[in-house]
Amino acid sequence: MALPAHDERTVPAVVLGDLGREPLELSLADLQTLTEQHGHVVVVCSQAAPRAVVQRLRTVRSLLESDRIALFSPALPPLGLAVLARQLRQLASCDLSPGILASAGRLLTHYIHAGALLGSVAKLDRVPVDLKSHAKSWVPGSQFGVLAHPTPHLVKMGPGATLPGPEFGTAMLVARGQLQSDWVTSTLVPSWRAQGLREAALPAESATWWGTPKLIEFCAYLPDLSVLYQLVTSVRQNSCHWCGIDVIGDRCVFCCAVPPVHEQPARAG
Template sequence: MADIPSTGHVGEAGARRFTMRGDGVGARSAAFVAFAGQEVGAGRKVVALYPAWQASDAQRAVNFARGSLRTDHIAGIGIDLSPLALSLVADQLAYLSPYLPPGVVAALCEELPKHLLAGAWLRTVSGLSTLPTSLRQHMGSYAPTVSFLAYCAPTAQVGRLRPAEVAAGLPFRPVQPVQLLYSTPDPGITGVFDEHLPRAVQPVATRLLPAQPLGSAYWGTAKYVEFVALSAHPQALAYAAGSVRASACSWCGEPMSAKPCPFCSANSTTGSAQTPRPGPAAAHGAHPRPPNGHPVPGENPVRHRDGRAGATAPTGNPAAPAPPEHHPATAAGPANGHAPPPGHGPLAPPEGPAFPGRAPQPDPPRTYSR
């Protein structure tokens, strides 16, 4: 819920965007309220993401939608990430939302940033207010040869760029192979960035994206190169989803990993609930699939729907048809009617023997990061 265009990194499974533009709060909220009404009326829940550093209009729109529709099936979640990282996380959530309960999708809003390295190269931090900075760093901004590396995920920190210490100073290294996305409003200033950060991260692929409209507002300057490094491992998203520990809400029953519940705001649980985990193909280049063609316990697989969303992702469709007996992604194309991102072919059938006499069990959740 902000003017944050998609990165296109997960193909067509992108989140629905609302730029929150217009004269007055009503005009800025109208499109989202209409969308939420359609999704709630169809029996789905909505997870609405918005930047925590620009939250007022989005919070008013979410509150108005919940009040006018008289429902608690809309959860508004603020995330303190840069525009490029927030855009990627929103699309990843839309990508996973058909295969996970709404409460787990909401919990992943906090979990997915822990598996990214996101930040920016900055020429100055004199206007930076979204990340913690020191007086010494502000004074250093006036020196002509000084620049900075600022990180917003997985931790928030700002430090002076020292070429010999870039690799050792990375707060997190995504699991190889790594993909690097970056954007800048001024392509002529990327020299220092190109010489140091890619060498430290060692990506197998690098993509230059158009600058985010809100990038200068977040970084406090137009002299920046914003980046996100993420793992392209085939099971990266599946391990991130499996690392969520959720308990059922005592009021609405949704799995939740933090109190209060993002939907009904209840502050108690009825016991632990095992987090469903997408199939092993839940990666950036292939749509997630349940193991051996069976739905993951505790979830309602959702077929393709128009206007699907992740930043405002309708989840948990009880009216969705049951999955077919064969594997949902075959040579005819992946599930939900989406084509895989360029460079990725159709998924192969699952390997290994069948499960005679018993239902398949998901693997124990593991945190796939280091």
């Protein structure tokens, strides 16, 4: 998920090792060092990551007893998640507090359109697929355009086939797997009026997430740092009632506290 930086300001990514297999002591040492060096750490993790990786992250955070480590795992396909991680790295160069930066991930997720062109949807279980599409996926040569986020949508490839796209200016990132097609670049990019097209290596989790290695993954996103910064700073900010850190939204991304619920006084009989 460590995409190349857009510019010199973009903060480098730190790729954690094989958390599911390495000794617990090594994972503890890595996260503790990162926290001491940077003050706060935002860990972005794919929902397609092995369960052992997620459990290790939670264990390490618990053992360190740290409210300075935020675990963030939104329901985005791998390429979309990689784009979001880079957007957070872009914002990390700005004058945002740790809580606002970590909270920005949930906000920016709404502005990402992520999907894939698939050679089969037979094993796709993260996007709703009807039985008719499942049956068609067994026909040799069938291809499907799938939008996973923000609103699930599926179309079988044919003349004029496209997907609903963003209503604002975006750039497009494409990662090619074991599928040959120019539909994304020749049809989807013009249909979505994408302002720029770049290619990236296919994330390691993509085949697992989409249920097939025969795919071309794509993601439309906001590339301009000034636009990202304006979005984040224009949203109302709150202070966590528990740890005091500034956040966007109700749930604190570091200590995980939510605002207390104040019960209404009972009405007199």
